[in-house]
Amino acid sequence: MTMMLPLDLPPQPDVPVLPGLHQREDFILRSEERALIAGVKDAGLTPFLFQQWTGKRLTKSFGWSYDFQTGVFAPAEPIPQWAVPLKARAARFAGLEPDELEQLLLIRYDPGAGIGWHRDRPAFEHVIGISLGEPATMRFRRRTETGFSRANAPLAPCSIYHMSGEARHAWEHSIAPIEALRWSITFRSLRKSVV
Numbered sequence: 001m002t003m004m005l006p007l008d009l010p011p012q013p014d015v016p017v018l019p020g021l022h023q024r025e026d027f028i029l030r031s032e033e034r035a036l037i038a039g040v041k042d043a044g045l046t047p048f049l050f051q052q053w054t055g056k057r058l059t060k061s062f063g064w065s066y067d068f069q070t071g072v073f074a075p076a077e078p079i080p081q082w083a084v085p086l087k088a089r090a091a092r093f094a095g096l097e098p099d100e101l102e103q104l105l106l107i108r109y110d111p112g113a114g115i116g117w118h119r120d121r122p123a124f125e126h127v128i129g130i131s132l133g134e135p136a137t138m139r140f141r142r143r144t145e146t147g148f149s150r151a152n153a154p155l156a157p158c159s160i161y162h163m164s165g166e167a168r169h170a171w172e173h174s175i176a177p178i179e180a181l182r183w184s185i186t187f188r189s190l191r192k193s194v195v
Helices: 030-041 081-094 165-169
Strands: 021-024 046-050 053-062 064-067 072-075 101-109 115-118 124-133 136-144 147-155 160-163 172-175 182-190
Touching: 021 081, 030 081, 030 101, 030 124, 030 182, 064 101, 081 101, 081 124, 081 160, 081 182, 101 124, 124 165
Parallel strands: none
Antiparallel strands: 021 160, 046 053, 053 064, 053 101, 064 072, 101 182, 115 172, 124 160, 124 182, 136 147, 136 172
Protein backbone atom coordinates (compact mmCIF):
# COMPACT_ATOMS: atom_id res chain seq x y z
CA MET A 1 0.00 0.00 0.00
CA THR A 2 1.39 3.40 -0.99
CA MET A 3 -0.07 6.64 0.30
CA MET A 4 0.88 10.19 -0.49
CA LEU A 5 0.41 12.46 2.50
CA PRO A 6 0.80 16.21 1.99
CA LEU A 7 3.61 17.80 3.97
CA ASP A 8 2.31 21.37 4.09
CA LEU A 9 0.11 22.00 7.11
CA PRO A 10 -2.07 25.09 7.46
CA PRO A 11 -1.31 27.15 10.57
CA GLN A 12 -3.17 26.22 13.74
CA PRO A 13 -3.02 27.81 17.19
CA ASP A 14 -0.80 25.83 19.55
CA VAL A 15 -2.00 26.11 23.14
CA PRO A 16 -0.52 23.10 24.94
CA VAL A 17 -2.32 21.39 27.82
CA LEU A 18 1.16 20.92 29.37
CA PRO A 19 4.60 22.29 28.50
CA GLY A 20 6.09 19.86 26.00
CA LEU A 21 2.74 18.52 24.73
CA HIS A 22 1.73 19.79 21.30
CA GLN A 23 -1.42 18.65 19.49
CA ARG A 24 -3.21 19.17 16.21
CA GLU A 25 -6.64 17.99 15.12
CA ASP A 26 -7.37 17.06 11.49
CA PHE A 27 -3.74 16.07 10.91
CA ILE A 28 -4.87 13.51 8.33
CA LEU A 29 -7.98 13.24 6.14
CA ARG A 30 -10.70 10.64 6.82
CA SER A 31 -9.72 8.86 3.60
CA GLU A 32 -6.12 8.69 4.85
CA GLU A 33 -7.38 7.39 8.19
CA ARG A 34 -9.12 4.47 6.46
CA ALA A 35 -5.95 3.59 4.53
CA LEU A 36 -3.82 3.78 7.70
CA ILE A 37 -6.24 1.57 9.63
CA ALA A 38 -5.95 -0.98 6.80
CA GLY A 39 -2.15 -0.83 7.12
CA VAL A 40 -2.34 -1.40 10.88
CA LYS A 41 -4.78 -4.31 10.43
CA ASP A 42 -2.39 -5.98 7.95
CA ALA A 43 0.72 -5.53 10.14
CA GLY A 44 0.46 -8.77 12.12
CA LEU A 45 -0.49 -7.37 15.52
CA THR A 46 -0.33 -9.72 18.52
CA PRO A 47 -1.76 -9.55 22.07
CA PHE A 48 0.09 -7.20 24.42
CA LEU A 49 1.79 -9.23 27.15
CA PHE A 50 3.06 -7.74 30.40
CA GLN A 51 4.61 -10.38 32.65
CA GLN A 52 1.69 -12.81 33.29
CA TRP A 53 -0.97 -10.37 32.13
CA THR A 54 -2.56 -10.12 28.65
CA GLY A 55 -3.94 -6.69 27.73
CA LYS A 56 -7.12 -5.85 25.80
CA ARG A 57 -5.05 -4.53 22.94
CA LEU A 58 -2.98 -5.84 20.07
CA THR A 59 0.45 -4.36 19.27
CA LYS A 60 3.42 -4.58 16.92
CA SER A 61 6.73 -2.69 17.07
CA PHE A 62 9.03 -1.87 14.18
CA GLY A 63 12.56 -0.48 14.17
CA TRP A 64 13.04 -1.24 17.88
CA SER A 65 11.00 -3.26 20.35
CA TYR A 66 10.80 -3.62 24.09
CA ASP A 67 9.81 -7.03 25.44
CA PHE A 68 7.79 -6.54 28.64
CA GLN A 69 8.23 -10.23 29.47
CA THR A 70 12.04 -10.19 29.46
CA GLY A 71 12.96 -6.50 29.72
CA VAL A 72 14.99 -6.75 26.49
CA PHE A 73 15.23 -3.71 24.18
CA ALA A 74 16.35 -4.82 20.73
CA PRO A 75 16.20 -4.06 16.99
CA ALA A 76 13.00 -5.20 15.25
CA GLU A 77 11.70 -5.43 11.68
CA PRO A 78 12.15 -2.22 9.65
CA ILE A 79 9.34 0.34 9.62
CA PRO A 80 6.98 -0.75 6.78
CA GLN A 81 6.99 1.29 3.58
CA TRP A 82 3.33 2.28 3.91
CA ALA A 83 4.19 4.17 7.13
CA VAL A 84 7.24 6.04 5.78
CA PRO A 85 5.31 9.04 4.30
CA LEU A 86 3.41 9.39 7.58
CA LYS A 87 6.70 9.23 9.51
CA ALA A 88 8.07 12.13 7.43
CA ARG A 89 4.95 14.16 8.06
CA ALA A 90 4.98 13.38 11.81
CA ALA A 91 8.65 14.36 12.01
CA ARG A 92 7.89 17.68 10.33
CA PHE A 93 5.10 18.34 12.84
CA ALA A 94 7.56 17.72 15.70
CA GLY A 95 10.42 19.72 14.15
CA LEU A 96 12.54 16.60 13.70
CA GLU A 97 14.25 14.87 10.79
CA PRO A 98 12.43 11.73 9.58
CA ASP A 99 15.51 9.57 10.28
CA GLU A 100 15.31 10.55 13.96
CA LEU A 101 12.08 8.57 14.30
CA GLU A 102 13.52 5.08 14.59
CA GLN A 103 10.66 3.23 16.27
CA LEU A 104 7.06 2.62 15.27
CA LEU A 105 4.42 1.13 17.57
CA LEU A 106 1.03 0.09 16.19
CA ILE A 107 -1.84 -0.58 18.60
CA ARG A 108 -5.44 -1.75 18.21
CA TYR A 109 -7.54 -0.98 21.29
CA ASP A 110 -10.57 -3.23 21.69
CA PRO A 111 -13.69 -1.88 23.47
CA GLY A 112 -12.90 -1.40 27.14
CA ALA A 113 -9.16 -1.17 26.54
CA GLY A 114 -6.91 1.60 27.77
CA ILE A 115 -3.35 1.95 29.03
CA GLY A 116 -2.42 2.32 32.69
CA TRP A 117 -0.21 5.01 34.19
CA HIS A 118 3.35 4.98 32.86
CA ARG A 119 6.19 6.88 31.23
CA ASP A 120 7.55 5.56 27.95
CA ARG A 121 10.72 3.48 28.25
CA PRO A 122 13.85 5.57 29.03
CA ALA A 123 15.40 4.45 25.72
CA PHE A 124 12.95 6.76 23.90
CA GLU A 125 12.99 10.56 23.70
CA HIS A 126 10.33 12.16 21.44
CA VAL A 127 6.92 10.45 21.30
CA ILE A 128 4.55 11.30 18.42
CA GLY A 129 1.13 9.64 18.22
CA ILE A 130 -1.59 9.64 15.55
CA SER A 131 -5.10 8.62 16.66
CA LEU A 132 -7.47 6.61 14.45
CA GLY A 133 -11.04 5.44 15.06
CA GLU A 134 -12.74 6.07 18.42
CA PRO A 135 -11.88 9.33 20.27
CA ALA A 136 -9.89 8.86 23.45
CA THR A 137 -8.52 10.85 26.37
CA MET A 138 -4.88 10.93 27.35
CA ARG A 139 -4.61 11.58 31.08
CA PHE A 140 -1.55 13.09 32.76
CA ARG A 141 -0.50 13.14 36.40
CA ARG A 142 2.51 14.34 38.38
CA ARG A 143 3.09 13.68 42.06
CA THR A 144 3.03 16.72 44.35
CA GLU A 145 3.43 17.18 48.09
CA THR A 146 -0.35 16.90 48.54
CA GLY A 147 -1.21 14.21 45.95
CA PHE A 148 -1.21 14.60 42.18
CA SER A 149 -1.49 17.41 39.67
CA ARG A 150 -3.63 16.21 36.76
CA ALA A 151 -4.46 17.22 33.20
CA ASN A 152 -6.39 15.69 30.29
CA ALA A 153 -5.77 15.92 26.55
CA PRO A 154 -8.44 14.82 24.05
CA LEU A 155 -7.25 12.51 21.26
CA ALA A 156 -9.64 13.07 18.37
CA PRO A 157 -9.68 10.78 15.34
CA CYS A 158 -7.16 11.94 12.70
CA SER A 159 -5.25 14.02 15.28
CA ILE A 160 -1.58 14.02 16.28
CA TYR A 161 0.31 14.77 19.49
CA HIS A 162 3.99 15.25 20.26
CA MET A 163 5.38 14.71 23.77
CA SER A 164 8.81 16.01 24.68
CA GLY A 165 10.50 17.82 27.55
CA GLU A 166 8.36 18.24 30.65
CA ALA A 167 5.28 16.37 29.35
CA ARG A 168 7.46 13.43 28.34
CA HIS A 169 9.72 13.19 31.40
CA ALA A 170 8.01 14.87 34.39
CA TRP A 171 4.47 13.52 33.93
CA GLU A 172 3.04 10.01 33.74
CA HIS A 173 0.32 9.42 31.18
CA SER A 174 -2.43 6.88 30.53
CA ILE A 175 -5.22 6.30 28.03
CA ALA A 176 -8.73 6.12 29.49
CA PRO A 177 -10.70 3.01 28.45
CA ILE A 178 -12.56 3.51 25.18
CA GLU A 179 -16.00 2.26 24.08
CA ALA A 180 -15.30 1.22 20.47
CA LEU A 181 -12.35 0.20 18.31
CA ARG A 182 -9.43 2.62 18.25
CA TRP A 183 -6.02 2.39 16.61
CA SER A 184 -2.87 4.39 17.22
CA ILE A 185 0.34 4.88 15.29
CA THR A 186 3.21 6.05 17.49
CA PHE A 187 6.66 7.09 16.31
CA ARG A 188 9.52 7.51 18.75
CA SER A 189 13.08 8.77 18.62
CA LEU A 190 15.85 7.17 20.63
CA ARG A 191 17.74 8.95 23.38
CA LYS A 192 21.23 9.89 22.22
CA SER A 193 22.80 7.62 24.85
CA VAL A 194 21.07 4.60 23.27
CA VAL A 195 22.28 5.06 19.69
